[in-house]
Amino acid sequence: MGREHRNASDRRPAARLAHRHLARFVARIEHVDPGAHRRIKGLRLVTAYGIAAALGSLPAVAHGFSSGSAIAMLAAGFALWASVSEARMARFESSRDLAVLCLAAALGAASLAALAPAMSGFGRAGPEWILLSGAFLAGFCRKYGVLGTGVGSQFYIGQLLAFGAGLGPADLGAIAVAGAVAAVACIVPRLLSGPAERPAAVPQRIEALVDGPAAWLRPSPEFAMGLQAASAALVVLLLNSACHLTESAWAITACVYVVAGSAAGTIDRVRRRIAGTLAGVPLGLMFLPVAGDYPLLVWAAASLAMIVYAMALPERYDIACAAFAFTLVVTLAATGEHSVALLASRTWETILGGALGAAAAKWIFPLRPARAET
Structure with missing residues (x-):
């Protein structure tokens, strides 16, 4: 009996240590996957991107635009990052914010496309200098809470996508169409996900x-x-x-x-x-x-x-x-x-x-x- 008691006593610290390590591992997993609501948002990002890319590629959507091939790329990018930035609980508020975020991305892309010719003489970087305005707004717009933070980020994202696609003034119509396509593509999955999502808490102001x-x-x-x-x-x-x-x-x-x-x-x-x-x-x-x-x-x-x-x-x-x-x-x-x-x-x-x-x-x-x- 004494030997069995000593063996059981020896196993207890090891069991407690194993339990502690297991608890730490589970806690780390929880940080990466805090619940089904975050997985649902991830699926929504992918769905919004796919819908926007598919709609933007339709001949009826791209017809009549010299840069019609860029519509799918712009719309997919607008929709993806709008879905990332959106952080509301209610469907109506989420849909409203998604529309505003897609508009902000379209405005950012339009700003770069419109100013690109004027900046072409500014050295090797050229239109890339316009990204400075988006970089500033991405930080400054945090002053206006959750939506403001997303608007600043989307404005920069729009500029970045337009720069990567080499867009100019002739592409402003395509940018407007891409913004509309993106709004549809990211709002529809959000309406379907409904109350299953619980966005991470985002501070309204920087303290x-x-x-x-x-x-x-x-x-x-x-x-x-x-x-x-x-x-x-x-x-x-x-x-x-x-x-x-x-x-x-x-x-x-x-x-x-x-x-x-x-x-x-x-x-x-x-x-x-x-x-x-x-x-x-x-x-x-x-x-x-x-x-x-x-x-x-x-x-x-x-x-x-x-x-x-x-x-x-x-x-x-x-x-x-x-x-x-x-x-x-x-x-x-x-x-x-x-x-x-x-x-x-x-x-x-x-x-x-x-x-x-x-x-x-x-x-x-x-x-x-x-x-x-x-």
């Missing part, structure tokens, strides 16, 4: 204070965030003018989306974004040999990755960035881009943009949490 100058010289936190993103993006453009970067728009995008409500928060997002990109890009490159022969497999993997992206946001930004980096690489490969150098440049462009974003957050009107005052 932060600007360090450094006298109180009367301090801008609002949101203005400081916009200035930080735009300043970091400006450095990228100057570097691109001096020495040609492979995909400078990727570095600018990293500058825009790493800026957070405090300098410490920005540095944390930079670390997570870089870590996620370092994981996602190599995984995407592994699909490169089969991208041409098995496009269905590649698109299925990309769809699954976007579901993981929606599940991981916002708690696990690193996993979300890995999922999106993977999606970007495999979709580019599926559409015919097989240059390993270009696809791999996503990694170092992200490192460059993240480092510049962190530097801007530290040196340009640095922010600290307001609760630190108490």
Whole structure:
């Protein structure tokens, strides 16, 4: 009896240790997959993208536009990122916000298309300089709550998509059609998902204070965030003018989306974004040999990755960035881009943009949490 009692006593610490490790593992899974509602949103992102791409490709929709082939790409991008930014509980409010977000993306694309000829003489970057306005608005518009945050982001996304497609003034009609198609494509899945979704809580205002100058010289936190993103993006453009970067728009995008409500928060997002990109890009490159022969497999993997992206946001930004980096690489490969150098440049462009974003957050009107005052 004594020996059995001692053996049972010896097993108890081991059992408690195993239970503790199991509990930690389950908690980590919960951070990535907090519930069915987040998986439903991920499915909605993929559905909105697919509907927009399909509708935009219809001959009846693209007929009469010189850039008709760009409608599907623009509409799919507008719908996807509008669905990401939308964060309401009720169907009516969600539908309203989705329509506004698609309009914001169309306006961003139209701004770049309309101004592109005027900027063509500004060095190698040319129309890319227009992205500075979107970079600033992506930070500044957080002043206006959940919808304002999405509007600023969508305006930049619209500019980015128009820049990538090389659009000009003649394409304004196609942009308007793409915005309308995107609104339909993302509102319909939201109406069908109904009350099953519970968006992650998003703060209405940035609770932060600007360090450094006298109180009367301090801008609002949101203005400081916009200035930080735009300043970091400006450095990228100057570097691109001096020495040609492979995909400078990727570095600018990293500058825009790493800026957070405090300098410490920005540095944390930079670390997570870089870590996620370092994981996602190599995984995407592994699909490169089969991208041409098995496009269905590649698109299925990309769809699954976007579901993981929606599940991981916002708690696990690193996993979300890995999922999106993977999606970007495999979709580019599926559409015919097989240059390993270009696809791999996503990694170092992200490192460059993240480092510049962190530097801007530290040196340009640095922010600290307001609760630190108490």
